Amino acid sequence: MNYKMIFYTIGRMVKLFGLTLLIPMIVAIGYGEDFLSFIWTILIIESIGFIFTFRKPKDLEIYSKEAIVSIALAWIIISLLGALLYIISGAIPYFFDAFFEMISGITTTGATILVDIESLPRGILFYRSFTNFLGGIGILIFILAISSNGNINAIFFLRAESTGPSRNKMTNKVKNTAIATYIIYFGITILCFISLLLTGLDWFDACTLSFSTAGTGGLAPKNQSVASYGNLGAEIVITIFMFIFSINFAVYFLIFTGKILLTIKNEELWTFVIIFFASIILVTIDIIDVVGGFWNALRYASFEVSSSISCCGFGNTDYNNWPTFSKSLLLLIMVMGGCAGSTAGGLKVSRVVGLVKSSKQKLLQVTNPRKVLNVKIDGKVQDESFINSLYFYFCIYVTILAISTLLLSLDPAVDVQTALSACIATFNNAGPGIGIVGPLGNYGSLASGSKFLLSYLMLLGRLEIFPMIIIFIPSTWKKKKNIIQKNSYDLL
Amino acid sequence: MKIVIAGCGKIGTSIIKYLCKEGHSITVIDQNKELINSIINVYDVGGVSGSCTSTVTLKEANINKCNIYISVTGDDETNFVSCKVAKELGAKKTICRFRDTDYTEQAELMRDLFGIDMLVNPEFAVAKDLFYRLRFPYSSEVSYFEKGRVISVEVKIPEGSPAANKTISEFVENNDSKIIVGAILREDNLEIPNGESLILAGDVLNIISTPENIDSVIKNMGIPYKRVKSVLIVGGSRISYHLSNLLFDIGVDVKIVESSTIRCKELAERLNSNVEIVQADGTNEQVLAEEGIESYDACLTLTGHDEENILISLFAKTNGVGTVITKLNNDKLVEILDKLELNGKISPKKVTVNQVLYFIRSNRAKEENTIEKLRMTMDDKLEILEFNVNGNDDFVSKEIKQLKIRPGVLIACIIRKGKIIIPSGEDYFDADDKVIVCAKSSVNSLDGILR
Numbered sequence: 001m002n003y004k005m006i007f008y009t010i011g012r013m014v015k016l017f018g019l020t021l022l023i024p025m026i027v028a029i030g031y032g033e034d035f036l037s038f039i040w041t042i043l044i045i046e047s048i049g050f051i052f053t054f055r056k057p058k059d060l061e062i063y064s065k066e067a068i069v070s071i072a073l074a075w076i077i078i079s080l081l082g083a084l085l086y087i088i089s090g091a092i093p094y095f096f097d098a099f100f101e102m103i104s105g106i107t108t109t110g111a112t113i114l115v116d117i118e119s120l121p122r123g124i125l126f127y128r129s130f131t132n133f134l135g136g137i138g139i140l141i142f143i144l145a146i147s148s149n150g151n152i153n154a155i156f157f158l159r160a161e162s163t164g165p166s167r168n169k170m171t172n173k174v175k176n177t178a179i180a181t182y183i184i185y186f187g188i189t190i191l192c193f194i195s196l197l198l199t200g201l202d203w204f205d206a207c208t209l210s211f212s213t214a215g216t217g218g219l220a221p222k223n224q225s226v227a228s229y230g231n232l233g234a235e236i237v238i239t240i241f242m243f244i245f246s247i248n249f250a251v252y253f254l255i256f257t258g259k260i261l262l263t264i265k266n267e268e269l270w271t272f273v274i275i276f277f278a279s280i281i282l283v284t285i286d287i288i289d290v291v292g293g294f295w296n297a298l299r300y301a302s303f304e305v306s307s308s309i310s311c312c313g314f315g316n317t318d319y320n321n322w323p324t325f326s327k328s329l330l331l332l333i334m335v336m337g338g339c340a341g342s343t344a345g346g347l348k349v350s351r352v353v354g355l356v357k358s359s360k361q362k363l364l365q366v367t368n369p370r371k372v373l374n375v376k377i378d379g380k381v382q383d384e385s386f387i388n389s390l391y392f393y394f395c396i397y398v399t400i401l402a403i404s405t406l407l408l409s410l411d412p413a414v415d416v417q418t419a420l421s422a423c424i425a426t427f428n429n430a431g432p433g434i435g436i437v438g439p440l441g442n443y444g445s446l447a448s449g450s451k452f453l454l455s456y457l458m459l460l461g462r463l464e465i466f467p468m469i470i471i472f473i474p475s476t477w478k479k480k481k482n483i484i485q486k487n488s489y490d491l492l
Numbered sequence: 493m494k495i496v497i498a499g500c501g502k503i504g505t506s507i508i509k510y511l512c513k514e515g516h517s518i519t520v521i522d523q524n525k526e527l528i529n530s531i532i533n534v535y536d537v538g539g540v541s542g543s544c545t546s547t548v549t550l551k552e553a554n555i556n557k558c559n560i561y562i563s564v565t566g567d568d569e570t571n572f573v574s575c576k577v578a579k580e581l582g583a584k585k586t587i588c589r590f591r592d593t594d595y596t597e598q599a600e601l602m603r604d605l606f607g608i609d610m611l612v613n614p615e616f617a618v619a620k621d622l623f624y625r626l627r628f629p630y631s632s633e634v635s636y637f638e639k640g641r642v643i644s645v646e647v648k649i650p651e652g653s654p655a656a657n658k659t660i661s662e663f664v665e666n667n668d669s670k671i672i673v674g675a676i677l678r679e680d681n682l683e684i685p686n687g688e689s690l691i692l693a694g695d696v697l698n699i700i701s702t703p704e705n706i707d708s709v710i711k712n713m714g715i716p717y718k719r720v721k722s723v724l725i726v727g728g729s730r731i732s733y734h735l736s737n738l739l740f741d742i743g744v745d746v747k748i749v750e751s752s753t754i755r756c757k758e759l760a761e762r763l764n765s766n767v768e769i770v771q772a773d774g775t776n777e778q779v780l781a782e783e784g785i786e787s788y789d790a791c792l793t794l795t796g797h798d799e800e801n802i803l804i805s806l807f808a809k810t811n812g813v814g815t816v817i818t819k820l821n822n823d824k825l826v827e828i829l830d831k832l833e834l835n836g837k838i839s840p841k842k843v844t845v846n847q848v849l850y851f852i853r854s855n856r857a858k859e860e861n862t863i864e865k866l867r868m869t870m871d872d873k874l875e876i877l878e879f880n881v882n883g884n885d886d887f888v889s890k891e892i893k894q895l896k897i898r899p900g901v902l903i904a905c906i907i908r909k910g911k912i913i914i915p916s917g918e919d920y921f922d923a924d925d926k927v928i929v930c931a932k933s934s935v936n937s938l939d940g941i942l943r
Contacts, residue, residue, distance in 0.1 A: 155532070155533065155536055171517070171538070172494075172517040172518055172519055172536075172537055172538035173517050173518075173536050173537075174536050175536075176517065383525075
């Protein structure tokens with residue numbers, strides 16, 4: 001373990017995070033609200049970042065393990081520091097609540113403990129949505145984009161923070177990939193912002209909503225989420241952009257670089273599109289009697305499906321009174337989530353595709369043991385180790401979900417459907433579940449312990465499980481360098 | 493710059509390593525998918541698995557946008573063909589590695605036939621390197637410029653040397669020697685010195701001058717050495733073949749010990765009959781003793797196995813052979829070699845990397861004063877470069893002391909119309925001069941040494 005390099009990396013992330021707080025501060029000043037709490041928070045964050053980066057380590061070598069550990073710790077530390085603003089400003093005075101809200105923002109979950117959101121100052125509300133935007137792509141990827149060339153180990157960072165089973169680079173170099181990712185992210189966010197302005201929202205709402213949509217976070221500055229606006233245009237725009245942000249950014253990169261043909265072969269993309277529209281049709285048919293009329297049904301169904309599949313978590317209606325089939329379907333697509341390499345949460349479509357395809361092959365193998373496994377994704381044969389990693393991921397995923405549901409049931413405030421849906425919603429970074437944590441409800445009534453558990457689940461989900469588990473394994477922290485790996489670099 | 497590298501063998505991987513450090517955008521091609529994956533995991537490069545002669549693979553690697561295509565697979569013919577295909581598909585420059593000695597003789601033909609911009613023959617390059625090493629046996633690394641008329645050597649100052657505890661200018665004036673000290677390596681710290689820099693015992697000095705000057709300076713520094721007149725080579729590789737030819741031409745006795753009968757016959761057919769070829773197992777101590785290892789001035793271990801080479805070198809050293817050079821493919825073993833006090837070592841990988849690097853650097857520079865040669869020495873800490881001066885530059889005809897030279901850069905030598913000038917402040921660059929420069933950081937052009 002190269003501890004110095006871990007601290008240094010965390011320090012750089014913390015410093016950058018502190019600087020981004022200037023943006024909500026300017027908003028607070030603009031509205032003539034209290035901005036001293038921002039200054040204090042920024043000062044604390046920057047001084048901690050300064051301590052961490054005080055001395056640049058001589059040994060810059062890091063490996064997969066160091067990268068994973070620094071990412072995991074950095075997200076925890078940034079969540080703790082970010083929660084300070086809620087506490088200092090008095091918006092959310094209790095630690096567990098502030099911590100929950102911050103993690104919910106930065107992991108793009110969008111679950112909230114706030115009962116009366118609208119009573120908060122606008123600067124804080126802006127900050128809340130802004131954390132969605134920051135967490136969407138990842139803070140470290142931004143550092144990779146702005147840092148100098150030649151860090152040969154940067155690939156490990158890129159992997160630790162991006163989503164999906166195979167984290168391939170769009171370009172040859174990590175730096176260029178990071179830059180491309182950010183350009184795409186900013187570009188689509190600006191489009192979203194302009195479209196929302198055109199639907200008649202004021203700039204504050206358009207800005208916060210586009211931030212929350214971009215990170216597929218779902219923290220809206222209103223008590224009733226998107227439903228409070230009653231603006232059909234805005235709902236359509238958000239539906240479309242939630243969908244856009246759940247697609248692998250590499251697809252946009254390919255389109256941008258004129259390789260549209262390659263995107264047609266992308267199985268993940270088509271599976272996602274098909275499931276998306278199929279779910280809308282099914283839910284529309286199912287709720288047509290409840291909400292009254294086809295157009296209303298289509299409006300609510302498309303919005304809620306888009307919100308669930310992208311694990312965004314906006315609501316334009318309370319689906320608690322919908323038929324059970326629709327609610328279950330929404331939970332199910334929440335588990336699946338969007339495409340790999342997007343800002344969406346969940347298992348990721350590519351994992352589901354791989355799991356389904358290989359399970360089918362394995363089943364065929366039962367009837368004919370001599371059959372050779374042949375799992376092809378995008379026309380390319382996938383090797384056994386990749387398939388095994390999918391099963392492994394899924395196995396841990398289910399285990400964590402089961403254990404956390406059991407633990408959450410200890411909370412006297414929850415019933416079975418709330419416990420399960422709350423775990424699914426936070427673990428997949430979706431946000432609202434069913435029952436008391438429904439789309440227009442909140443997590444405020446849960447016990448502190450439950451909030452802490454769900455906070456941890458959100459971090460687990462955002463960083464795709466492993467980093468947040470690895471830091472609790474003692475052998476990770478042994479100082480000994482991983483000699484086998486180190487040598488293998490030169491023996492290649 | 494966009495670079496595509498085909499073949500991730502020993503040489504391919506080390507090229508990737510160095511080019512990555514220089515920040516190029518690299519795509520690698522190899523047929524082995526697992527190898528590609530492990531390289532992508534370690535280095536910041538993109539990868540494509542497939543055959544490098546197939547247009548599908550090359551297109552996937554964006555060959556049409558690539559500036560330089562490097563083909564270093566293990567197979568000569570594949571390299572030639574893939575270079576041609578790459579060029580047809582739009583690669584701007586191609587570099588091709590070949591090893592077969594037959595192609596050495598028809599290198600020009602192959603170059604024209606396949607439109608290759610640079611041919612790399614590592615074995616021949618290594619042989620040439622070894623040749624110069626044997627000419628200056630006291631140096632742990634030798635770089636040669638201008639067909640060997642300017643030499644750079646690395647020597648360690650022994651205890652009690654007359655040069656120790658003197659500044660460079662004191663030493664040079666005392667001995668009236670025309671040399672340039674290009675760099676001083678002291679406990680892992682490399683310094684580009686000036687006249688006031690102090691020489692201490694234990695320092696490793698990089699000295700640049702003409703061969704004759706260097707020989708006399710070495711004497712004055714109190715470093716004992718003996719000219720190499722006879723060489724024992726263990727292992728009949730292609731390097732041995734090229735080296736024997738070179739050595740034979742200057743009248744050095746050469747004996748090659750090779751265990752394979754077939755290879756011995758091949759060598760015997762191709763080499764002059766005065767080069768002695770012995771068919772025996774070179775790892776066998778008795779064989780070496782019988783062949784009179786202790787009577788040779790130098791022993792080179794050039795078998796295909798690093799471990800064997802080290803053992804034979806140790807044996808040679810204990811038998812009192814003055815100069816022992818060990819061929820090593822694995823960089824990690826170098827440290828072990830240092831502990832065993834086997835100072836002479838050569839890495840074929842590094843020689844090739846040097847060649848490829850200078851080609852890429854000189855292609856990056858926009859100006860015409862291109863790099864003629866690039867050498868990385870002193871544990872890769874020092875770069876020695878040879879530039880051609882273009883007449884149009886503004887620094888031409890200005891006195892060197894008027895130019896603002898970047899710190900960490902030293903102008904070592906100017907070669908004007910075949911005359912070698914060790915520059916002082918009053919000297920100047922002229923059109924068509926060749927300039928040799930020592931630098932701590934990478935330099936692409938002669939402009940780049942100015943502030």
